[in-house]
Amino acid sequence: MLKKVAILVDGDFFIRRHKSYFKKFRKSNHYKPSPEELAKALHNHCLKHIDKNKEELYRIFFYDCKPLNNKAHNPKSNECIDFATTEIYKERIELHKCLISKPCLALRLGYLDEKSATWVIKNKKKHKKLLSGKITIEDLSDNDYMYYAKQKGVDMKIGIDIATLALKKLVQKIVLISGDSDFVPASKLARTEGIIFTLDPMGNPIKENLEEHIDYLKTTLPCFKK
Secondary structure, eight states, X not given: OOEEEEEEEEHHHHHHHHHHHHHHHTTOTTOOOOHHHXXXXXXXXXXXXXXXXXXXXXXXXXXXXXXXOOEEEOTXXXXXXXXXXXXXXXXXXXXXXXXXTSTTEEEEEEEEOGGGOEEEESOHHHHHHHHHTSSOGXXXXXXXXXXXXXXXXXXXXXXXXXXXXXXXXXXXXXXXXXXXXXXXXXXXXXXHTTOEEEEEOTTOOOOHHHHTTOSEEOOOSTTOOO
């Protein structure tokens, strides 16, 4: 009998890491996959974790948030930005539609905390220069700012799903695609219940406390041994 495998994907982490990796891999800053291409890349990335001779896919769980659709004023120019009309909003909504159409894939949505949302400086180096006084606010442009809102509910949904899969014996193996260490209690529970737990951080370094509570560390990105 084939072992059932559940694959849980931290959506925002996957999207950022996938784009960053393939820009470097292809040596091109112009890599910009369409929502359809990104959905296909995700599906293929996940399926590579399945040993077809011994395993079968139970389901892919993709965790994300609906993009913000409110308005805010850019701190530099004071221009009013309607996020519902931006490419980022349209692409994320289209990506969710593409993912829903994939077989054995469940979309799990949290939300972005609009109340605590704020403008931040995109480039960390520029931020450090600003704090050290090497540059001033006047040296920044509209494009240097990004509207950031914290995810809510995503980590909780991942933890609950891991616990449910393990306690109900729905699968024999769980693959988590993430770089977060917040899932240690859930991974410990899964292993206690006899589940093989694989972490795919997509080449991202992970904290020691997370590596202690997994069985395998592996990514299906090209040019990685783990």
